[in-house]
Amino acid sequence: MKATKLIHEKDTMTSEQRLQAVINLQVPDRVPVSHRIYYFAAKYAGVDNADLYDAATWNSAIDKCFRDLGPWDLYAPWNFYHVEVLSLIFPMKVLEPGIGLPRDAIHQYLEEEIMPFEDYQWIMKMAKQIPDLSFLRLVMRWLPKIWGHVQPGIRGYAYMMPRLLDHLITWRRDFMRWSKEGVIPLAGAGVEAAFDSFSMARGLVNFSRDLKKHPDLIAGAADAMTAGNLYLITSAARILGVKRAAIALHRSSNDFISPDTFRKLSLPSLKDLVERLKAQGRPSVLHCDGNWDLNFEALRELPAGCAVVELDGTSDIFKAKEIIGDRMCIAGDVPADLLALGSTTEVDEYCHRLIEEVGKGGGFILSSGCEVAPNAKPENVKTMMESVVKYGYYNR
């Protein structure tokens, strides 16, 4: 699928060309703008969050945002058409709008043990036997602990596989629909990085103990999962038709772990996955929630020109530009609180600064810091989108 339509009148590149340029650390025609909108769309369109699992409702809500507050070049797909598919990526018990929470609430994770301690050893053994299928085997072992209606064994697979396939096919349809508007997804298939996945599935208290007492088991199991993560990404990417892969790192920031722990236990398997994706011509989009200031130096170990680092407003994005700006594209980071509580002038000023400083010399995507808060002011979202037209052209 090709997005050939130009987004703005003065544009000389398509969204695809612009994104390729910034990933390659080159200067595009202008700074691209992306976002991660989900619950905000429901509030803006006046529907319940619980209804967003319905494709027609979701598309109608996001279309309204695009018409009123856009356009945008890119978007980080963040909508799920089956609640259990989200749990394949985030192995945690979860309360969902309409399932344990009011229909207009946002989902919330519970820190309960999904992964027993014995699973570290089990993973290493299992991944040796079925490396490519290790991701699927592992998540299908955990899923019945998250959702009581998903049964263990073959019945669980029979329940999940059609839903996973339906989710992927519906995303592909969405991507094709957006391509007519000139818009492309920042990434298609994705996984939670192995280290982070264990942190979520073990629960923070257990995982804190594991870090202290059994770091070798964490590292060993994380290394063992690379082939399975790669296989899932490449299989899903074939259906989605998007080469760029998302790797979420929700528990590797310095809000959770030390830079030393990141370098020793999280980075090796991440690096392995990014390098293997690169070998297949697939750029990685690293979703780096939390404060990564002390990890930036270590990120230089990843291959240059093949990754986007998404920051959420907690890290110092200006420092990121200094330390890793010559190695990887940076995306971010209009903070959730600024979009929710700030004025349009404040949003405009911050976006201007990002474009001037982080966008200097290319390699930058202006984006919301993680998800646009459901209570963000619509005029602030619009201001963010418009700032790339106002300030973002490189040959002014």
Added chain:
Amino acid sequence: MSDSIAGFISDVDEDGALAEVRKALDAGADPLGLVEALRAGMSTVGNRFEAREYFLPDLILSAEIFNQSVALIEPHLKGTGGPSKGSVVIGTVQGDVHDIGKNIVATMLRCAGYEVRDLGIDVAPGSFVDTAKETGASLVALSGLLTVAFDSMKDTVAAFVEAGTRDSVKIIIGGGPVNETVLEYCGADAYGKDPSEAVALAERFLA
């Protein structure tokens, strides 16, 4: 023995600390002295966290060690665990069920000698007001991880105003997205970006 308990906790050595507490209790050590040793160890952990030598897992695990040790010591304590430096009411605000950060702050406050009433998660504004009145607490700590928690924090502050007790409490807020802007929005008195700052705020407001 107290020194070694403090040392084990400050090194976040769970097995060592618990073994040492058991040994001390078997040897008939003063339980209050043991609690003091635990507090001293936790204080070192807090200092190392502030200096960025320690990170969240160290805080979580040391809080676990503290709570497990106190559970061992408690049956030997006659009366309270020592004089209280003041009462604090803490909870995760309405609409938010995240409690890891709130639990760490509660433990750190207990370690620092405060009497803590933990209301748990998804706490309605009125519960904070009623509990502060009931306990006579002059510090209320509101936790929240979600951006939608901003409104609940604001509502909770407003509930104290409505009840006419706003001037008798200091309200502090904390949690992932909380910052100066959120503080201004909610009308609380201060915010802490980590558990150490929460303890420092308690020291400031309950001095």
